[in-house]
């Protein structure tokens with residue numbers, strides 16, 4: 356039976372032998388020659404704690420669980436937005452608010468208000484222009500101006516960036532978002548169409564008819580119909596056994 360110490364010494368011997376062989380291979384490769392094949396002891400696989408890599412754009416979470424994410428374009432009258440947050444919190448729902456920078460400029464206290472309710476904040480550009488038609492430099496400025504406000508108000512730029520006026524992020528948008536420090540662009544797989552003000556029962560129907568485990572739902576602050584629809588939406592989710600959580604929780608990150 357090997358003792359713990361002998362196992363440790365043997366492991367260290369194997370590791371340093373393998374490191375030597377790797378170094379020899381590196382020298383040969385730098386010479387421009389293919390390293391010759393040597394019989395090596397496989398290196399132990401290190402345990403990794405790095406987050407699971409995400410694609411450049413995420414539209415939904417796992418389809419096998421019971422969680423979904425309600426995500427809101429963060430804008431509008433702060434009094435209306437506070438009513439909506441209260442409604443969500445009274446049902447124990449946690450959501451993700453994709454803040455527009457100019458909305459935070461108009462009422463900077465909204466950033467803390469969102470986080471204090473147990474919700475998550477993300478970046479939805481500074482001015483909500485048509486980001487898909489902007490130059491890369493202009494798109495980057497739209498992202499970083501909002502990120503600066505989030506950092507100043509909360510200490511973090513938030514985990515996600517959602518492009519404005521487009522459901523999907525182009526390669527250019529994904530590259531600028533990554534450069535600004537975001538893990539992925541946040542799309543959605545269910546549109547409540549609440550921004551068209553179709554009335555609260557239509558909004559409720561749109562959400563409850565389309566919802567599936569893992570869904571990311573696009574909704575909007577600043578619309579009376581959205582606030583009015585929320586109790587029925589939250590009831591309907593509960594009766595389907597679905598729980599609204601933040602996007603970071605939905606994606607396990």
Ligand SMILES: [Zn+2]
Pocket residue numbers: 428479483519520
């Ligand atoms: Zn928006």
